[in-house]
Amino acid sequence: xxxxxxxxxxxxxxxxxxxxxxxxxxxxxxxxxxxxxxxxxxxxxxxxxxxxxxxxxxxxxxxxxxxxxxxxxxxxxxxxxxxxxxxxxxxxxxxxxxxxxxxxxxxxxxxxxxxxxxxxxxxxxxxxxxxxxxxxxxxxxxxxxxxxxxxxxxxxxxxxxxxxxxxxxxxxxxxxxxxxxxxxxxxxxxxxxxxxxxxxxxxxxxxxxxxxxxxxxxxxxxxxxxxxxxxxxxxxxxxxxxxxxxxxxxxxxxxxxxxxxxxxxxxxxxxxxxxxxxxxxxxxxxxxxxxxxxxxxxxxxxxxxxxxxxxxxxxxxxxxxxxxxxxxxxxxxxxxxxxxxxxxxxxxxxxxxxxxxxxxxxxxxxxxxxxxxxxxxxxxxxxxxxxxxxxxxxxxxxxxxxxxxxxxxxxxxxxxxxxxxxxxxxxxxxxxxxxxxxxxxxxxxxxxxxxxxxxxxxxx
Amino acid sequence: xxxxxxxxxxxxxxxxxxxxxxxxxxxxxxxxxxxxxxxxxxxxxxxxxxxxxxxxxxxxxxxxxxxxxxxxxxxxxxxxxxxxxxxxxxxxxxxxxxxxxxxxxxxxxxxxxxxxxxxxxxxxxxxxxxxxxxxxxxxxxxxxxxxxxxxxxxxxxxxxxxxxxxxxxxxxxxxxxxxxxxxxxxxxxxxxxxxxxxxxxxxxxxxxxxxxxxxxxxxxxxxxxxxxxxxxxxxxxxxxxxxxxxxxxxxxxxxxxxxxxxxxxxxxxxxxxxxxxxxxxxxxxxxxxxxxxxxxxxxxxxxxxxxxxxxxxxxxxxxxxxxxxxxxxxxxxxxxxxxxxxxxxxxxxxxxxxxxxxxxxxxxxxxxxxxxxxxxxxxxxxxxxxxx
Numbered sequence: 001x002x003x004x005x006x007x008x009x010x011x012x013x014x015x016x017x018x019x020x021x022x023x024x025x026x027x028x029x030x031x032x033x034x035x036x037x038x039x040x041x042x043x044x045x046x047x048x049x050x051x052x053x054x055x056x057x058x059x060x061x062x063x064x065x066x067x068x069x070x071x072x073x074x075x076x077x078x079x080x081x082x083x084x085x086x087x088x089x090x091x092x093x094x095x096x097x098x099x100x101x102x103x104x105x106x107x108x109x110x111x112x113x114x115x116x117x118x119x120x121x122x123x124x125x126x127x128x129x130x131x132x133x134x135x136x137x138x139x140x141x142x143x144x145x146x147x148x149x150x151x152x153x154x155x156x157x158x159x160x161x162x163x164x165x166x167x168x169x170x171x172x173x174x175x176x177x178x179x180x181x182x183x184x185x186x187x188x189x190x191x192x193x194x195x196x197x198x199x200x201x202x203x204x205x206x207x208x209x210x211x212x213x214x215x216x217x218x219x220x221x222x223x224x225x226x227x228x229x230x231x232x233x234x235x236x237x238x239x240x241x242x243x244x245x246x247x248x249x250x251x252x253x254x255x256x257x258x259x260x261x262x263x264x265x266x267x268x269x270x271x272x273x274x275x276x277x278x279x280x281x282x283x284x285x286x287x288x289x290x291x292x293x294x295x296x297x298x299x300x301x302x303x304x305x306x307x308x309x310x311x312x313x314x315x316x317x318x319x320x321x322x323x324x325x326x327x328x329x330x331x332x333x334x335x336x337x338x339x340x341x342x343x344x345x346x347x348x349x350x351x352x353x354x355x356x357x358x359x360x361x362x363x364x365x366x367x368x369x370x371x372x373x374x375x376x377x378x379x380x381x382x383x384x385x386x387x388x389x390x391x392x393x394x395x396x397x398x399x400x401x402x403x404x405x406x407x408x409x410x411x412x413x414x415x416x417x418x419x420x421x422x423x424x425x426x427x428x429x430x431x432x433x434x435x436x437x438x439x440x441x442x443x444x445x446x447x448x449x450x451x452x453x454x455x456x457x458x459x460x
Numbered sequence: 461x462x463x464x465x466x467x468x469x470x471x472x473x474x475x476x477x478x479x480x481x482x483x484x485x486x487x488x489x490x491x492x493x494x495x496x497x498x499x500x501x502x503x504x505x506x507x508x509x510x511x512x513x514x515x516x517x518x519x520x521x522x523x524x525x526x527x528x529x530x531x532x533x534x535x536x537x538x539x540x541x542x543x544x545x546x547x548x549x550x551x552x553x554x555x556x557x558x559x560x561x562x563x564x565x566x567x568x569x570x571x572x573x574x575x576x577x578x579x580x581x582x583x584x585x586x587x588x589x590x591x592x593x594x595x596x597x598x599x600x601x602x603x604x605x606x607x608x609x610x611x612x613x614x615x616x617x618x619x620x621x622x623x624x625x626x627x628x629x630x631x632x633x634x635x636x637x638x639x640x641x642x643x644x645x646x647x648x649x650x651x652x653x654x655x656x657x658x659x660x661x662x663x664x665x666x667x668x669x670x671x672x673x674x675x676x677x678x679x680x681x682x683x684x685x686x687x688x689x690x691x692x693x694x695x696x697x698x699x700x701x702x703x704x705x706x707x708x709x710x711x712x713x714x715x716x717x718x719x720x721x722x723x724x725x726x727x728x729x730x731x732x733x734x735x736x737x738x739x740x741x742x743x744x745x746x747x748x749x750x751x752x753x754x755x756x757x758x759x760x761x762x763x764x765x766x767x768x769x770x771x772x773x774x775x776x777x778x779x780x781x782x783x784x785x786x787x788x789x790x791x792x793x794x795x796x797x798x799x800x801x802x803x804x805x806x807x808x809x810x811x812x813x814x815x816x817x818x819x820x821x822x823x824x825x826x827x828x829x830x831x832x833x834x835x836x837x838x839x840x841x842x843x844x845x846x847x848x
Contacts, residue, residue: 015496015788016497018498020521021523022509022518022523022524022527025500026505031474042498044497044498072476088498090497114481115487118484121484122486135477135478136485137477137478322478325474325478325542326544328476329474332472333471334472335474388471389471389472389511390471
């Protein structure tokens, strides 16, 4: 193994490899609830060629590789289940190109969402990308690989839908381009009009290759952003509220939140309706459309818009959302994990009931966020429970609650988002056998030595 | 002081990584993370490792200690962390260092720093009798002087720091201010000792200084160094410090406003480095800038990261001596030197002898010394005072 260490030093330089206990400890866990497992080496490549050399070395030595962004999925997806090389991609952080008119950006595999956002604000203020609510260190690639969501998900779909091209180091070490960039200098499409091969890498959690460059679609950045807040205490009304709002095709983002704390929030559902505009007139028109769409609930006294004072707005409008992260300290214990299904919006009432039920049964704080996806074709519903990392019993309870909630969501027709390895097994037990066979064949074909993030999407 | 509570609180860090950034997320603003790039060197990494050490999941090691001491206590993490415990983060780190010191488990370089201060009263192992060698007959403080000019270890022994001390003496003399120095009787301020976790030695130094000030009837102290300013302003009161403390930029700015100093015309573009212990620790952002802007013809061009987002020079927590972040093009001071150069400024102004030393060396390492001069604000001001 010391040969591997020396070979890694040779590839990336001695400053960027560690086999020390401290790095292995830190990179062997994430802030969620999955058990740790430590890598043997932590490596930080700077170039695609270095990644390529590392992959070739790993194949030669049959050492597992786990590529990692910031590890903020919280479901242990980059915990190296069988040790080996942990590839911290964050040194590959260049923003390589912005095509202003075709509206896409090409970034390296470890570029953070925050760096991209900051770069666009500074250099291309009329363009934006879909910023997730995760902390700023979340990387563009990792977020796409887990089918992450962002501020434009309601309008444009998953962040993986917005990918416009990939450069991938295959598990056997070849560099492969996916999408229009495979035949052209332009990165405008991840598939069409070619066969869409991006599906071989997005959603696979690094088990089929390492994305070293990614094209991401950009969208117009309007001059004004604003938010309205609709409140109802009737969960059963939420799907219809969402249907009415999405029917207008007016809004940037629609998010439903529920939390028992502070106490005044308990039993209420807050629907945040985000909108953008280039003029006050446009903004007022969009607000009027929201009012008109939901006026019926005001009349029936089932709900209504809550006034948000200007000083209350910045936290709602912040990108990324610091409030999302603050949830981790509700139990003053540094932990929360959120999981849950992508599911039809009609399932909102039963899911929220289950969330509350499990919170009560296991004596946990909860919060729920549901984000509308792609004009209402589905939503991401998150079961979120906090826990105190200094309280093993509470951690156990949170884990059970999440597991049972995930089982329920699957039974009700949802598909678990960023599933941990146990939830992946739950999915694979239910999945169409031929689909599973296809997935297994694809993995074997691409990764004959089984070195890529082993333990994930691995049929038993 | 949250130091003692750190063990019961430190698990609250979620390692979300906000601590790595400045406000606009344009780059990485944690000096040790930017230098080493392993997450273990970020604040989140450090806090998780300390917690692991407390739980017995990892053993103490030289590497662990270096990770802990590579933190310059610049307070960027405190500025950026979204959690309610943000103000306590540096205290937690200092608390863990304090535990390490008590167990005798610290990096060799840090141990040498303590030994030097303990044995010689300064981290450079210079003779106490040489403490005023820079002073060239500067008047010692006597009862009735309005201010004590406290020059600190860098001002006393470091070549760059001595230049600042001499400039300050000249400017204050020219302004007619009544002041004196302590000379050989001056003790180390203890700020770095405190940050490095040697609480006992810090208390001893604080007590000695406080007693000396009391004995001489000192009621107003001017410090050259933001580190000393911070210790006396924020930490000494626990040691019963009863005197007013000013950083020299506050005094000079006041003298300029009162027309007691009138700089002459200059034509130069200057950029300014906010010292962490002046800015993030004590919210002094305007006075240094006002001094520079009082010099007619000076164009102050900010670096992209400034004020509460300023990037630390890497010298805090004794690293101007221990230099745990050195040896790379990614060393914070070298990054900062490049940023300063990108502004097109001819002078990188500082208001801290530690920044002056760190950035002077960095500018040389970057081979920029013929295009970018690093000068303390006192030096710049003295340069543009009317010729007598």
